[in-house]
Amino acid sequence: MGWASAGTIFNNVARSLNAAGTSEDTKRRVLGQLIDNLRDGDWDTEDESLDEFREDPVIVDLFAQRGIHLDPDLYE
Known part of the structure; x- marks a missing residue:
């Protein structure tokens, strides 16, 4: 079971x-460690x-480095 409130x-x-x-x-440094x-x-x-x-862009990049990407279909 996941942790949605995170x-x-x-x-x-x-x-x-x-x-x-x-x-x-x-x-x-802070958000990268927090995401992990x-x-x-x-x-x-x-x-x-x-x-x-x-x-x-910093946050988008931090997630991308961890394999989490925006769904391009949502922003067309």
Whole structure:
């Protein structure tokens, strides 16, 4: 059984980092580790968080590095 509420944790941290004007390097280190840890805990709604941050190239890239991609059919 997956861990859907992990998305709330990721989304809140990502929003906070963005609101604070955090550098790309720090976002990569913090959010990359967070994605990995949440996935280790059976996070199963990564695609929903990716969709929420689809306009953020750093976050999109972090997910892509882990094999999680936006569905291009949703954005045509």
